[in-house]
Structures are given as structure tokens and as C-alpha cells.
Amino acid sequence: xxxxxxxxxxxxxxxxxxxxxxxxxxxxxxxxxxxxxxxxxxxxxxxxxxxxxxxxxxxxxxxxxxxxxxxxxxxxxxxxxxxxxxxxxxxxxxxxxxxxxxxxxxxxxxxxxxxxxxxxxxxxxxxxxxxxxxxxxxxxxxxxxxxxxxxxxxxxxxxxxxxxxxxxxxxxxxxxxxxxxxxxxxxxxxxxxxxxxxxxxxxxxxxxxxxxxxxxxxxxxxxxxxxxxxxxxxxxxxxxxxxxxxxxxxxxxxxxxxxxxxxxxxxxxxxxxxxxxxx
Ligand code: PEP
Ligand code: MN
Numbered sequence: 001x002x003x004x005x006x007x008x009x010x011x012x013x014x015x016x017x018x019x020x021x022x023x024x025x026x027x028x029x030x031x032x033x034x035x036x037x038x039x040x041x042x043x044x045x046x047x048x049x050x051x052x053x054x055x056x057x058x059x060x061x062x063x064x065x066x067x068x069x070x071x072x073x074x075x076x077x078x079x080x081x082x083x084x085x086x087x088x089x090x091x092x093x094x095x096x097x098x099x100x101x102x103x104x105x106x107x108x109x110x111x112x113x114x115x116x117x118x119x120x121x122x123x124x125x126x127x128x129x130x131x132x133x134x135x136x137x138x139x140x141x142x143x144x145x146x147x148x149x150x151x152x153x154x155x156x157x158x159x160x161x162x163x164x165x166x167x168x169x170x171x172x173x174x175x176x177x178x179x180x181x182x183x184x185x186x187x188x189x190x191x192x193x194x195x196x197x198x199x200x201x202x203x204x205x206x207x208x209x210x211x212x213x214x215x216x217x218x219x220x221x222x223x224x225x226x227x228x229x230x231x232x233x234x235x236x237x238x239x240x241x242x243x244x245x246x247x248x249x250x251x252x253x254x255x256x257x258x259x260x261x262x263x264x265x266x267x268x269x270x271x272x273x274x275x276x277x278x279x
Pocket of ligand 2: 213239249250
């Protein structure tokens with residue numbers, strides 16, 4: 001299996017060359033080097049006060065980048081869909097105030113200019129990993145892209161989706177493992193840490209892990225964050241909400257700022273043993 005995948009990707013732009021991971025820099029943050037940046041923030045940008053409170057607390061705990069969705073891919077069309085452009089503006093304001101680069105999801109090509117204007121990294125969600133016309137558009141921009149693995153995507157399909165962006169000329173791609181569908185129902189997804197270790201061997205691209213969507217369960221986010229780092233992840237993306245019980249989306253998998261802070265202390269100790277750092 002591994003050999004087949006290697007053969008197919010070996011001649012491609014995503015393929016590993018000399019065993020080194022490419023470094024992707026965003027302001028004071030670097031993915032793919034000694035740093036293991038932790039991105040934190042709410043699932044969705046709900047209002048500016050909540051976002052500011054979250055940003056302040058996660059930054060104090062050691063997060064170096066702020067996340068928050070303005071365009072939300074919800075399973076039900078009746079669920080909160082995000083605040084759109086005003087959400088983007090809010091994210092950019094709070095990020096600037098806190099001196100944290102920001103990341104947000106782009107769902108539709110027609111919002112590309114707006115997301116380019118307000119976000120430091122463009123996130124492509126699991127549901128759009130197969131949107132090849134969108135991936136081609138991202139190949140033409142000069143901004144880092146976090147490409148999440150599709151809900152049921154094979155590693156091969158995921159790497160080929162990254163190849164679409166690289167082939168267009170944009171070399172700044174960070175892969176994000178966020179769990180895949182399996183037979184299991186206790187968890188929302190099955191976080192595939194095989195994929196993290198394997199993709200690090202197959203490709204030079206940095207790989208980050210989202211244990212929030214990868215588990216869907218707050219109490220599993222900490223253990224799987226630690227496991228992801230041990231497996232070689234180059235970063236983490238973690239959902240944090242000041243009052244998860246009131247969250248408009250994904251409250252059940254969001255850490256409280258206090259829980260996040262405790263996790264960061266554990267991560268700091270672990271990454272130090274590995275000769276890496278979170279800040
Ligand atoms: C998210 O990060 O908020 C999100 C919707 O993730 P995914 O695309 O992995 O489901
Ligand atoms: Mn979410």
C-alpha cells in the first residue's frame with residue numbers, strides 16, 4: 001500500500017524530497033520548523049466580545065494564531081451559517097488588536113477576495129477538499145492555505161488535492177488531519193494519526209491536526225492533541241469557547257479557556273522533550 005502511494009506521488013510537487021519539511025511563515029508564526037504553532041479560537045465568530053475574550057485568553061495560554069469561522073458549512077441549512085463579511089472584519093480587528101495572525105474558512109470562490117483581504121491563512125474545509133475548481137483558484141494566490149482532509153478522503157486523494165494548489169503555483173500549503181468517517185459512533189470522527197506519520201514521510205508539506213473535529217468530544221481533545229504532537233504534527237488547531245454550553249456551533253467539542261490553558265502546559269512539556277516549542 002505504502003509503496004503504491006509513494007510511486008504515484010513520488011514525481012509530484014507534494015512529494016518528499018530530502019526528508020525536510022517545507023517551512024511556511026505567517027507573520028511571527030512558522031509551520032514546518034521547530035515551532036509547533038497552536039491555532040485556537042471559536043468554531044464560529046459569534047460576536048466581537050466573545051471573540052476578543054477568547055483571543056485574549058488563548059493568547060495568554062500560548063496560542064499564536066486565532067481561528068474563527070465567518071462562513072460555516074453546517075449540515076442543516078437552518079443552523080447558524082456565520083456572519084459572513086462582517087465576521088471577517090471582526091476577526092481581522094481582534095487579530096490585529098491581539099497581534100495574532102488569523103485563519104478562517106473559505107467556502108465559496110465568490111468570497112475569495114474578501115477572505116484574502118481579512119485573513120492571513122485561508123482554510124479549505126473538509127467538505128471542499130474535492131472542490132477542484134476552488135483548489136485551482138487557490139493555486140493562483142499568494143497566501144498560505146490550510147487544506148483539511150475530506151470526510152472520507154484517502155491519503156492519496158488528499159495529497160492530490162494539495163497537488164492542485166501547488167501545480168497552480170502556490171507552494172504555501174499546510175495539510176490538516178481532522179478525522180475521517182468510520183464505523184465508530186461514540187466519536188464524531190476517527191482521528192487518523194497514521195495519516196500524520198505517513199504524510200510526513202510521503203510529502204514535504206507541514207501537517208497540522210485538528211483534534212476538535214477529529215473527536216467531537218471535549219474530553220478527548222487533550223489526549224489526542226498530545227498524541228498528534230507525538231506522531232509528528234507540525235501544529236494544532238483547537239476550538240475554544242468562553243462558554244461552550246452557549247456556543248452557536250460545536251460547543252460539545254470546544255475547550256474552555258481554562259481547559260485550553262491546562263492542555264498548553266502539558267503540550268509545552270511534551271514538545272520540549274521533542275526538541276520543539278509552541279511559541
Ligand atoms: C471548522 O474548522 O470549523 C470546520 C468546519 O472544519 P471541517 O471542515 O474539518 O469540518
Ligand atoms: Mn467547528
